Amino acid sequence: MQNFNHLYYFYIVAKLKNVTSAAKFLNTSQPSLSTQIKTLEFNLDKSLFVKKGKYLELTSDGSSIFDICSRMFDVYEELESFLNPSLSGNEKINIGVTSGISRPFTTNIVGQVLKKYKLENRPKIKLDTGINESLIERLKLKKLDFIITNHLPNEPDLKVLKSFSMPVGLVGKHDFIKQLKMQNLKTSEMILKKASSYLSLPSDPAKLRLEINHFYLKNKLKYSALFESDILASVIRAATDGIGFCIIPLPYIKKELQNHTLEVLPKMASLWKHQLYVVARNDKTKPHFINKLISELELAI
Numbered sequence: 622m623q624n625f626n627h628l629y630y631f632y633i634v635a636k637l638k639n640v641t642s643a644a645k646f647l648n649t650s651q652p653s654l655s656t657q658i659k660t661l662e663f664n665l666d667k668s669l670f671v672k673k674g675k676y677l678e679l680t681s682d683g684s685s686i687f688d689i690c691s692r693m694f695d696v697y698e699e700l701e702s703f704l705n706p707s708l709s710g711n712e713k714i715n716i717g718v719t720s721g722i723s724r725p726f727t728t729n730i731v732g733q734v735l736k737k738y739k740l741e742n743r744p745k746i747k748l749d750t751g752i753n754e755s756l757i758e759r760l761k762l763k764k765l766d767f768i769i770t771n772h773l774p775n776e777p778d779l780k781v782l783k784s785f786s787m788p789v790g791l792v793g794k795h796d797f798i799k800q801l802k803m804q805n806l807k808t809s810e811m812i813l814k815k816a817s818s819y820l821s822l823p824s825d826p827a828k829l830r831l832e833i834n835h836f837y838l839k840n841k842l843k844y845s846a847l848f849e850s851d852i853l854a855s856v857i858r859a860a861t862d863g864i865g866f867c868i869i870p871l872p873y874i875k876k877e878l879q880n881h882t883l884e885v886l887p888k889m890a891s892l893w894k895h896q897l898y899v900v901a902r903n904d905k906t907k908p909h910f911i912n913k914l915i916s917e918l919e920l921a922i
């Protein structure tokens with residue numbers, strides 16, 4: 622009989638198609654995990670993986686064993702949920718959100734969806750923020766039900782349920798705009814040049830920051846960051862406090878625009894479109910909640 626751990630390690634590597642990613646998830650070293658896989662192949666006298674680029678693909682034998690392991694570990698997870706009283710009660714939904722997306726924005730969207738349920742029927746929500754690669758891995762391993770990301774996934778096991786295009790604008794506090802006399806500038810180029818020394822920006826390598834870099838390079842303009850943060854809410858807060866301007870997807874600051882805390886600079890309503898994606902496994906679960914969330918996103922964007 623095969624070692625249970627060897628089979629589980631094989632199952633995780635097969636799901637992630639990469640030993641390095643699997644080792645991180647399993648909290649073990651890559652050499653140790655590789656040894657475990659080789660031991661399993663030796664005991665079975667079968668080759669389980671073949672290298673294709675940076676990914677591992679299952680052999681015919683590997684696919685057969687993976688199908689068996691999938692059934693085995695899926696049942697194990699169901700049993701664990703049944704035996705763990707903390708998982709009983711209302712439906713539990715785990716959502717991953719890429720760290721470069723506004724947390725208040727996603728929290729508000731989820732909150733609006735929950736209001737559509739009767740109080741006694743509301744699902745239990747867990748929101749996890751992380752880097753995109755980590756969230757993709759957890760989604761494939763069924764640790765997350767779906768993710769909201771600004772990166773287009775390129776994974777055969779996953780699918781984009783809905784994509785959204787958000788206009789990106791240059792915004793600032795009215796008093797700060799007036800202080801720099803920017804309301805008198807006549808062209809978009811003049812406004813961008815003036816604002817370029819007073820920018821509050823997301824830190825590299827955030828997707829939005831890469832888009833900002835590309836935009837300025839494309840328009841042959843230079844800028845300097847007055848304030849940077851890997852937390853998008855801090856970037857927006859810096860602008861609302863009059864520290865500088867921020868270049869931000871406008872749906873993220875709908876409330877600030879409505880109450881005139883921030884305003885979009887003239888001729889700067891849409892510099893480009895920033896994309897959001899709702900991504901799930903091909904065997905997606907929780908369809909009712911996901912559909913409600915997609916509808917709420919459509920209203921917000």
